Amino acid sequence: MSDKKGNKKVGLIGCGAIGTVLAEAIERKIVVCDELVVYDFDASKAQKLQSTLNFPVTIVESVDELLALKPKVIVEAASQQAAKDYVPKIVSAGIELIVMSTGALLSLNVDLSRVHVPSGAIGGLDALASAALAGIDEVVLTSRKNPKALETDNKEEKIVYEGYAEEAARLFPREMNVAATLALTVKPAKVKVRVVSDPSVKRNTHEIQVKWRFGEMFLRFANDPHPENPRTSALAAWSAIKLLQSLLKT
Ligand SMILES: NC(=O)c1ccc[n+]([C@@H]2O[C@H](COP(=O)([O-])OP(=O)(O)OC[C@H]3O[C@@H](n4cnc5c(N)ncnc54)[C@H](O)[C@@H]3O)[C@@H](O)[C@H]2O)c1
Structure with a gap:
């Protein structure tokens, strides 16, 4: 059985910025795992990652091969398209799954009970x-990024998008998974999104304002961009590491 107690094999789909930070956390024993099985459709990325690690790493050439090795947990850290293509078959195999490309989950009609x-x-x-259970009136996400992270070249602050989370995650599949994560958390409430391209900021900044039945919230995150992928924040990788740690303990 794939979820047998004692199985500490981890599958990783995507060996980019997040996959690399996660693998390094395993190497540093922040996450206790016996074996890492990696898949990337760019085989050179998987080989590069394997060559930097000093613990057992198996490279596979497809998600089917990954499933056949029965990892306890699989981490998707690839793309929204990868999540759309692979989540249904991973869910059918009954394997616990951590999805980073959360935008894909907004349009997938699958049982999400093993999807984290x-x-x-x-x-x-x-x-x-918690607030969503009582009733949320309004959620507004303002994401502010350096033009480099949005692939724009504006010299002055510029609003590049205003709308709702579902559309934002579709139009910015690599940048707006945060909006999708919020939408999944507060549904059926809607998340209003504003994306600002701002040359004066170095960090990826997300501000979340919430009005709900019994109060208000204001949350602000200012994250250093990953050096190799400015669209991604280190905090995203560490959140997967934290979740993986707890799933492997069960
Ligand atoms: N949930 C969040 O808050 C959050 C935050 C940051 C990034 N993300 C998302 O996480 C994902 C990974 O981010 P990253 O910064 O590591 O990206 P990255 O581009 O650095 O790495 C992605 C890796 O996945 C591989 N890949 C892409 N599509 C694939 C497919 N269909 N099959 C197999 N391999 C594939 C690529 O070759 C690449 O090596 C992205 O979708 C990103 O948008 C989510």
């Missing part, structure tokens, strides 16, 4: 989920 959504580049989801 990490807090990603934000936090405080426990408070938002």
